[in-house]
Amino acid sequence: MTDEREIRADLSQCLGRLWRFGMILSFRSDVALALVEATCVHALEHAPLLIGSSRLDCWLFSTLHSIWQTKVTIRDENSEMRVMDNAVLRRVTALPDEYRAAVFLAYVEDMSYPEVAEVLVVPISTVISRLAAARVMLAESADIAKAPGFAETPILVDRPA
CATH class of the missing domain: 1.10.10.10 (Winged helix-like DNA-binding domain superfamily/Winged helix DNA-binding domain)
Structure with a gap:
């Protein structure tokens, strides 16, 4: 990635793929959407760290999965x-x-x-x-x-x- 604008553009291109992954994990569209939103927020907060990264999509999928795992652990009561x-x-x-x-x-x-x-x-x-x-x-x-x-x-x- 060369700059934050490119990260935002690449992020918007991954939204559908991220939502599908959220659906595979949760089987609920509202949860999938919340996972995508949390992933996007996390990516935008860490955009300076992502500049120079070659595989933003892998990082995004990994982040979404981590957020899902955290939520599953929290609700595992x-x-x-x-x-x-x-x-x-x-x-x-x-x-x-x-x-x-x-x-x-x-x-x-x-x-x-x-x-x-x-x-x-x-x-x-x-x-x-x-x-x-x-x-x-x-x-x-x-x-x-x-x-x-x-x-x-x-x-x-x-x-x-």
């Missing part, structure tokens, strides 16, 4: 709940794309069924059907997780016929 959340998250991410998208929009983004239908360009009845099927798949995968000898590996859910 209820680790049992976090373990349950992670187990649910593994099962949700194992859902087929169309079901996972409907679950994410309805339950994470708190969109109404008509809004989900509009985003996915499907009828409301399809949204209702996908959410019902996703709940069944999640319930079935939860039963499998409770079975004796179940390993802590991601659960693969077959697509319904």
Whole structure:
């Protein structure tokens, strides 16, 4: 980097990539946005140190990850709940794309069924059907997780016929 203006320009080009990384870590758009904001603030505060750095993107990803780890450590008071959340998250991410998208929009983004239908360009009845099927798949995968000898590996859910 040659100067602070170039750092600001490069930073703005990384925002989308940083947000996606925040989503991968947190699975929540509001948390991902907060992580990106904190990372940008940190980068701007340390801009003089970054002048001459060749890989600003690596530094930004590392900073975002450090901020995430700090927040996870701080909120780690209820680790049992976090373990349950992670187990649910593994099962949700194992859902087929169309079901996972409907679950994410309805339950994470708190969109109404008509809004989900509009985003996915499907009828409301399809949204209702996908959410019902996703709940069944999640319930079935939860039963499998409770079975004796179940390993802590991601659960693969077959697509319904």
